[in-house]
Amino acid sequence: MTTDLWCLILLSIGAYLITSRIIPRFRDVFIRANLFGIDLCKSTGAEVPEAVGVLCGCVFLVCMFLFIPARFGQEFIRQKESFPHHELVEYITALLGVTCILLLGFADDVLDVPWRVKLLLPAIAALPMLLVYYATFDITFVVVPKPLRPFVGQSIDLGWLYYMYMMMVVVFSTNAINILAGINGLECGQTVVIALSVLSYNCFEIYMGEVPSHAHYFSVHLLLPFIGTSAALLRYNWYPAQVFVGDTYCYFSGMLFATIGILGHFSKTLLLFFIPQVINFVYSVPQIFHFVPCPRHRLPRYNKLTNNIEMSTVRFKQKDLKFLGRASIGILESMGLLSVQRNVGENREYTECNNFTLVNLILKLFGPMHERSTTIIILLIQILCSCAAFAIRYPLARLFYDV
């Protein structure tokens, strides 16, 4: 291991300790500033500070600012003429994107901007990255899988479509984490699992050493302090949550992953580690696109008597549903993935089904259970999916690509 990696490990441990230290100290500051929420899955009704992810983000940034001279200072002394400016640009751009999304995410948490603006925020924060990508690399071709090569050739240049694709990676990864949320420890837990998975992937690639490992070192350098601060946040966000992470944190982590994937040139592999998020997104589609009515909150319902959480449901008039709504309910019900009750209400004209989120699906499949158990099950699924991702990435990918 090189000196700068040791330095980074120390910084990351420091980041964990400092984040652990400042979160409880800022508790009252957040509540005084009106930044708090009530935990709907508890009977205490206590005020829980919201948007605490911003502290995480700030510690992460300071950590990275201190790491940059350790990373580049030596190279500067060694080779003043051939200083790797293009590498420095990558680090600074990554940090600019992250800082940007922290600013926008925190502004969103404070100002509570409308839904359609929310979707725009990650796109704005992705701009510098895409533009630096354009101004420096501008590599927009993708390698074609072997079975398709007779038709389209060895590789295909996507041009501006590739920029669209990168923008979509950012918008997807930021929002994907934001919508798989709602119970204590889930947002933070899933990102820690994803981060550890990506880190393992990077270490494996560096160890194998088949391709130049610069991109993987870049990823490791961003992930270690991120894991440090996130682990500290998870400690306080774990059941029973003393703080909420806020949109700030979800955007922050999603942006970080997208940046690593794009600037590290492994965005397709990255998406493999988002399988539960993809499942949650696909399952949510009927409500996100309003085929089925979508309430403001789709959190599970808390049962005071049993201290367990149960599926939350949405009720609507059967005749209000359009074709796509009826179709999606019909398909999911026939697959056993949706709990539907028809002809309820006084005039028997209503239909009631569970909200379309992975959390509710788990509660449908396993029955009502303790909030902490639900989080643990989803995190176990995330870990299993990461194992599956490795299986896809290595043995399976060999069938479709040259290694």
Added chain:
Amino acid sequence: MTTDLWCLILLSIGAYLITSRIIPRFRDVFIRANLFGIDLCKSTGAEVPEAVGVLCGCVFLVCMFLFIPARFGQEFIRQKESFPHHELVEYITALLGVTCILLLGFADDVLDVPWRVKLLLPAIAALPMLLVYYATFDITFVVVPKPLRPFVGQSIDLGWLYYMYMMMVVVFSTNAINILAGINGLECGQTVVIALSVLSYNCFEIYMGEVPSHAHYFSVHLLLPFIGTSAALLRYNWYPAQVFVGDTYCYFSGMLFATIGILGHFSKTLLLFFIPQVINFVYSVPQIFHFVPCPRHRLPRYNKLTNNIEMSTVRFKQKDLKFLGRASIGILESMGLLSVQRNVGENREYTECNNFTLVNLILKLFGPMHERSTTIIILLIQILCSCAAFAIRYPLARLFYDV
């Protein structure tokens, strides 16, 4: 003029129009989020949105993100091999510093962090700039004025002291604007005057073309959109203010100036445009360092009957003053720069003097007047000082430096 400059001018006009458009739209959003203040120099007691500078900052950032490909895209196409990565690093680093201070400034406005943390924020946001400076230029020598050359030589290498100096430029310029504040239009007005002055200086240098003008183009590129958004903010912050700019804006503008000065290598000239801020700082020293008691607010006092503002005063026991407090009051009083009343109060044991700010000094010298007139006078002083700065920079500097 080159294509990218035309593009920037259009973007800056767009920035003005968009900022003008969104500020009134976000009014209620800020008030709903508890981000508002009461204007103490008005009798209406209306709620005025606070920290609106964050909108300015976001529009500025988007504008710059769109400008970067226009600035570097052409060069990329022309000279793929010799792409000026070191120049791109400067832009991205400048934006990183600005984004960082926007995040910290907004967090400060929302969370209202303690005084000592406030001083730390600009220093944190300055880190990436200093570290990029270290990792890329690392030029730490200064040219010695002619009269001193027999003693210390042609130039002197300050080493790490130069980094301390740059850090101090950032901390000074951010806080200098923040403490010359408190009446409608002042924060925003002074920054617009400074920005226009620096812009004139850059244009003059580019026109003269004696030295490579890259640094001055860099400055122009950052200043134009900044002036666009600031002019829009000034429109709403002008008497009677419909919005307050917040610490966010003061930090943002201070950071921008510091960044331009440091990365554009004209930080000493930059400080010449801060003469009123320096005067205000020096005049404030007795209260900032608590030689004389400092109340939470040092705003002028509003007189409902005359609709004018008057000096605000601070009252303390004569015997509580230490030597430095007595000395500073004595010196300022003898120079006619402080209004002091001794032996006031029931037991005649109190002393009362005006608060040590430039705004109060103007009100002492010119007498009570309308709030708008006070702002106009201070802005006129700022303009006169900019003229003086040009006189110092050009004819006078020739006496001390080779041109």
